[in-house]
Amino acid sequence: MLLTDISPLLSATTAGESYSDFVRSYLTVAIFGLLALGMVALLLGVGSIIRPNRPQPGKYLTYESGVDPVGEAWPQTQVRYYIFALLFVIFDVEAVFIFPWATRLDSETALVDSSGNVFEILGPYGSYGLVKMLLFIAVLALGLVYAWRKKVLRWM
Amino acid sequence: MSILAVTEVLVAQNIAFAIIAVGVVVAGVRLVTTENVVHAALWLVVVLAGIAGLYILLAAEFTAIVQVLVYIGAIVVLFLFGIMLTRARLGEGETVNKKMRAPALVIAVAMFALMAYSLWGYFGSTELEVMGRSTAELGQTTAQVADTLFLTYLIPFEVVSVLLLAALTGAIVLARRD
């Protein structure tokens, strides 16, 4: 059994055509972001033009379900919420490691028998890569199980 | 690949770079001049996002992703939590003191001079060479990063997951109230 990659080889993206393809794919992201900004600016701008403008001090109070607000909006946060930040950071870093693996998913590994016939096509690194990534995720999933069982995930 | 194609790409790249760079510099100046520390953290997000855009322009996709996930995601969140957990009076006027302005300026200018000096020689070239190997050979695309991660650095990669797990359980124990 031989493991061979039959996808078109990834060409280097240093300059020229492949580079421009690469940046063009991110142009979509840029356009999307600009559209989102433009939409917000448009809605707020049109709103500020057509709405009546009669300022009163009461209008600047924080809205707290209709009753007068108590205290300020900048209190010291309880330390227990820090655990949520920590959980976020851990799984954020996990995502960093999953990302390169995911970009490789469109290339395939073919399992070839001795006479050269492809008998199975797998993901990027074959079952090998799948096992490795599952191991990585499983170990971190244990952390989530732990946090859940120790009632860390409850909001209060 | 014709020389014309490269030039066209470089023109578009330079325009995009200029737009992003202006945004980053403006946000950077606001970051150090704003009087509210929470606003400073939010300006930092703009600066870091702009730098991620610059990485994309350099075709360093993985670095850009790390920039977004780790810097904007993890580090800024920890900054904000750190600020919120302290007893600083956030709502009231100045929360940042400016006594260290002059030394900070000196250090910033010195850093800029150092980096400009060391990069000067590469001005105008399109590709850096490290140890006689081009950046493409050293591995730059995300797929190449994935290959080294899975094929060369498999054991460190799996070690990372155990490290994160240990950090998670330990941090939960130490941060809990009881």
Next chain:
Amino acid sequence: MNILAAVGVDNPPLDWHALAPELVLVGLLAVLLLVDAFGGERSRWAMPSLTGIGLLAALIPVATLAYDGVVRSMFDGAYVVDNYALLFKALFLIAGYVVVLLSTNYIAEGDYWEGEYYQLLVASLLGMTVMASARDLISVFLALELLSIPAYMLAAWRKRDLGSEEAGMKYYLMGVFASAILLYGMSLLYGMTGSTLLVDIAGAIEGTEVPALVALAVVLVVVGFAFKVSAVPFHTWAPDTYQGAPTPVTAFLAVGSKAAGFVALMTVVLIAFPTQPRIFEPLIWALAAVTMIVGNLIALRQTNLVRMLAYSGVAQAGYILAPLAVAGVSGASAAMAVEAVSTYLVIYAAMNLGAFAVVIAVARKTGSAEIDSYGGLFSYSPVLAVCMSVFLFSLAGIPPLAGWYGKLTIFLALIEPGTLAGYILAVIVGLASVIALFYYARVAKVMFVDPAPDGDTTPIRVPMSLAAALTITVAVTLVVGVLPQVLARVTGAETFLSIGG
């Protein structure tokens, strides 16, 4: 899909047998976590036994690999399982087992988070076993972080105790500072050579055009490890951390973390820098000399036994560093140095863990680690007093205890190259040992001669697990001292250095 590209992804062959000790530890970690998460309070008592069994189970593949005797190298030599790696894997696992024995009653009786304690201990041990095999910069660095980060948290495990928080905080800050220095050195090495493999780095920096840059990288890497092994002047965290941390954790830091730091230092210096003796030899020479002298002199003035052991540990780090200061003279001197360091680390682990076991046992009664509180120990708990004397005199290097043989191998390694630097360092080792005898003997004098400080002479009840830990450590200290050839058979350096070139 009918075209087969010539170049594909060649998945590296994985040697599951070679990875078995690490896999057992990962499995143990998962089992501990799940039992802790789903078993609730009922499962607390099972944690130490489960951990102990798991660590012993991880020793089985280490034994089969050693019996097999084949050098297994994976990932182009980034991960090597040879006799050198196996010796240290076994050392870490057994030391970890003894730490579990020390922790059993201490953790169960204090108000501690028990399941998590053992999970972090196992995670740290996993980092150490990986370190024993790591032969490239990234593996070395990640193993170092995996063994350190759980240790930072374990040092702060007594959450409501300011001393413990100080211990964890100091250890953490100095640890990340050291990591940053180390990483800076490593990044310079990678930048110069374009490789993270230690063997490739050795080839690439030989005769490089920028010797200053190589020197900077070597110095930064050695200094980064010097923090980890608490060599003077990078030792300042050690006494406060040792005193504030829970005592079993202190024992773990003093033995496990320090040994792992030495393994990393030895691996990197002897495999990546063998062509740069002009840089690393004087640096390590100075570190070793200063560490021995300063560590022993400050230890003389300590009134707290844990602090004294901390400074004595600093001094011991100096002895262990010494052979590396002459390792670059020739191949033979490198082999002697590896043998001396390996031997001393094994012996040091046994005698130091033993000393901490006695400290824990005595603290169960007196609640104190002040040297004065050991007064009259011989009159009411003679066995403990004798055990403590065995460990202390072994640390001092008195024959026929194991520490004597460790010192002997260090002397031999220092004299072997026949250089002036080696002879001077050997003299310093001798002088430092004489100073050390004073403070070790003082503790023995307090135990045997002085009366009990409060007149309370009820014998100390030593729990089963502590007794087991004492038995193991005393046995190793005595057997190696009387029959050193037992240890000499497993500390050879041939395969390790042959890979190093």
